[in-house]
Amino acid sequence: MAILVVAEHDQHKLRPATLCVVTAAMRIGGEITLLVAGKDCSAVAQAAARVPGVKRVLHADAPHYEHGLAEDLAPLIVRAAASMTHVLAPATTFGKNVLPRVAALLDVAQISDVMRVESADTFVRPIYAGNALATVQSSDAIKVLTVRATGFDAAPDAGGNAAVEALEAAPPSGLSTFERQELTKSERPELTAAKIIVSGGRGVGSAENFKIIDALADRLGAAVGASRAAVDAGFVPNDYQVGQTGKIVAPDLYIAIGISGAIQHLAGMKDSKVIVAINKDPEAPIFEVADYGLVADLFQAVPELTAALDKPA
Amino acid sequence: MKILVPIKRVVDANVRVRVKSDRTGVELANIKMAMNPFCEIAVEEAIRLQEAGAAKEIVAVSVGGPQCQDILRTALAMGADRAILVETDGETQPLGVAKALQTIAAREKPDLIILGKQAIDDDNNQTGQMLAALLGWAQGTFASKVERAEGGLRVTREVDGGLETLMLKLPAVVTTDLRLNEPRYVKLPNIMKARKKPLEVLKAADLGVDLTPRLKVLKVDEPAARVGGIKVESVPDLVHRLRNEKKVI
Numbered sequence A: 001m002a003i004l005v006v007a008e009h010d011q012h013k014l015r016p017a018t019l020c021v022v023t024a025a026m027r028i029g030g031e032i033t034l035l036v037a038g039k040d041c042s043a044v045a046q047a048a049a050r051v052p053g054v055k056r057v058l059h060a061d062a063p064h065y066e067h068g069l070a071e072d073l074a075p076l077i078v079r080a081a082a083s084m085t086h087v088l089a090p091a092t093t094f095g096k097n098v099l100p101r102v103a104a105l106l107d108v109a110q111i112s113d114v115m116r117v118e119s120a121d122t123f124v125r126p127i128y129a130g131n132a133l134a135t136v137q138s139s140d141a142i143k144v145l146t147v148r149a150t151g152f153d154a155a156p157d158a159g160g161n162a163a164v165e166a167l168e169a170a171p172p173s174g175l176s177t178f179e180r181q182e183l184t185k186s187e188r189p190e191l192t193a194a195k196i197i198v199s200g201g202r203g204v205g206s207a208e209n210f211k212i213i214d215a216l217a218d219r220l221g222a223a224v225g226a227s228r229a230a231v232d233a234g235f236v237p238n239d240y241q242v243g244q245t246g247k248i249v250a251p252d253l254y255i256a257i258g259i260s261g262a263i264q265h266l267a268g269m270k271d272s273k274v275i276v277a278i279n280k281d282p283e284a285p286i287f288e289v290a291d292y293g294l295v296a297d298l299f300q301a302v303p304e305l306t307a308a309l310d311k312p313a
Numbered sequence B: 001m002k003i004l005v006p007i008k009r010v011v012d013a014n015v016r017v018r019v020k021s022d023r024t025g026v027e028l029a030n031i032k033m034a035m036n037p038f039c040e041i042a043v044e045e046a047i048r049l050q051e052a053g054a055a056k057e058i059v060a061v062s063v064g065g066p067q068c069q070d071i072l073r074t075a076l077a078m079g080a081d082r083a084i085l086v087e088t089d090g091e092t093q094p095l096g097v098a099k100a101l102q103t104i105a106a107r108e109k110p111d112l113i114i115l116g117k118q119a120i121d122d123d124n125n126q127t128g129q130m131l132a133a134l135l136g137w138a139q140g141t142f143a144s145k146v147e148r149a150e151g152g153l154r155v156t157r158e159v160d161g162g163l164e165t166l167m168l169k170l171p172a173v174v175t176t177d178l179r180l181n182e183p184r185y186v187k188l189p190n191i192m193k194a195r196k197k198p199l200e201v202l203k204a205a206d207l208g209v210d211l212t213p214r215l216k217v218l219k220v221d222e223p224a225a226r227v228g229g230i231k232v233e234s235v236p237d238l239v240h241r242l243r244n245e246k247k248v249i
């Protein structure tokens, strides 16, 4: 087995999801090659070489790889995939954007959101917002997979010593160009890597009111998430959305506040270790998945909770 | 500009599906079906581009069984001009659908193809990207804003870190995210009008597209259910349990 893992990074550091994909690759078993494509990203290639279990790092450096454009990356990945049995990338917006393009160019299917590896050709993935789990088998020569990070522990980021090889860049496609990005700036942990997440829903009522969610999150060192309704209403930016069509999270503690618990929201958080729900409606479906439910008005309960955490146990 | 909008018929978003007892799939008998919500957003976006004068013709297309005519009629009632059904009895998977759509694109020669980012039944999120690859076109996935601009199409995308804006050369493929627009309700007179709009049925076999599934579903299981929790009485009670029972804070 020869497995190519497409690394996701920001030109400086590997994104944590990449390390979960390496673990998935180890489950498949075989020789693991990490592909690092970017602009002036040799620090990332070096970091990739230190991941235990990685045999080889392919480093492609060119200006047009800076923004992860699928039209430019796909031909490069296809070239690197020629001698591989598997191509893996994280099921993030980066991986979801580029990997189906790779699969089509290779004339093979893609298996999306793999959460368990049964064997080298058989994988488990969620369908219908996680209300069913399908075990699927691929007969394609090259298996192309996006990997759901919450299904696999992160591989260690030190201890390995892989060889780094330069990979020649392919010419720019000229099909698309990057213009700008507006990234949400936050001192808080990244949503998909956080140990604790405090999420607010429509019940929070406004962007202004979200301050009480922020205050609780800061007290816990938590990330802040949201339901689709809270994002649509403009309380918080789009990248806060947890759910079937947003981010998939599985922290040690997930606190859902003013969120009813629609199946699409549950799809993104029901694998959290401990779930707390605060909602004034005792019938809200979120209570069906919550380990601890508190039926209360959030405007009283949340500040009270934040204050209570300051008191010694 | 001519716009092609591929749409999929799926289980209605409000239905809670059940896994069949023989574990071959989910129960679909007598279940409410509808146009995939992301496809509704795609149809709506095409209509808005047409209303803004940026598009001339909108063609909706679906690959699937004869029942898909119902969602094609819905797209026509929303405002699409024509519809095409690529009829097949078998299961459809993204690569096969992308190939069928490639064939339709070769016939129709659209300047823009707008798809949903994801069908909410199989949650694949692949077809648009695959189609862009097969056609060798630019792709703007997970779009929350689409504007006609000098030299192409400006697309703002919802990415994990926030928003990203790309310029795409035309022809291009765009896939829709939730916040691109809010689809209109279909009015009764428009449903009547839609009955007279052209809906062409083509057999997949006649088009020579290979729809053979590449992935075999060995079984479908119910996910492990969470064991029911408890209601706590008060905030101090909650804090006590999180600290001492679960030790998560």
Ligand SMILES: Cc1cc2nc3c(=O)[nH]c(=O)nc-3n(C[C@H](O)[C@H](O)[C@H](O)COP(=O)(O)OP(=O)(O)OC[C@H]3O[C@@H](n4cnc5c(N)ncnc54)[C@H](O)[C@@H]3O)c2cc1C
Pocket (backbone or CB within 6 Å): A200, A201, A202, A203, A204, A226, A227, A228, A229, A230, A241, A242, A243, A244, A245, A246, A247, A257, A258, A259, A260, A261, A262, A263, A264, A265, A268, A278, A279, A280, A281, A284, A296, A297, A298, A299, B013, B037, B038, B120
């Ligand atoms: C195709 C599609 C994809 C979707 N994807 C996602 C997704 O990825 N993520 C997602 O979250 N949703 C998604 N949704 C939307 C989902 O169906 C729900 O509409 C959404 O999750 C509801 O958000 P909410 O719980 O915040 O709002 P609501 O359902 O309106 O619930 C608000 C809750 O707040 C409570 N509340 C109100 N005031 C107070 C108060 N003062 N104190 C305490 N509680 C209070 C209410 O009792 C209620 O339970 C999707 C929908 C579709 C159709």
Ligand SMILES: Nc1ncnc2c1ncn2[C@@H]1O[C@H](COP(=O)(O)O)[C@@H](O)[C@H]1O
Pocket (backbone or CB within 6 Å): B005, B006, B007, B008, B009, B036, B038, B039, B042, B061, B062, B063, B064, B092, B094, B097, B114, B115, B116, B117, B118, B119, B120, B122, B123, B124, B125, B126, B127, B128
């Ligand atoms: N059978 C189909 N017929 C027409 N369009 C489809 C079909 N399957 C998928 N699509 C399109 O591709 C999008 C993404 O679907 P998927 O890749 O299956 O998640 C959908 O929102 C549709 O726009």
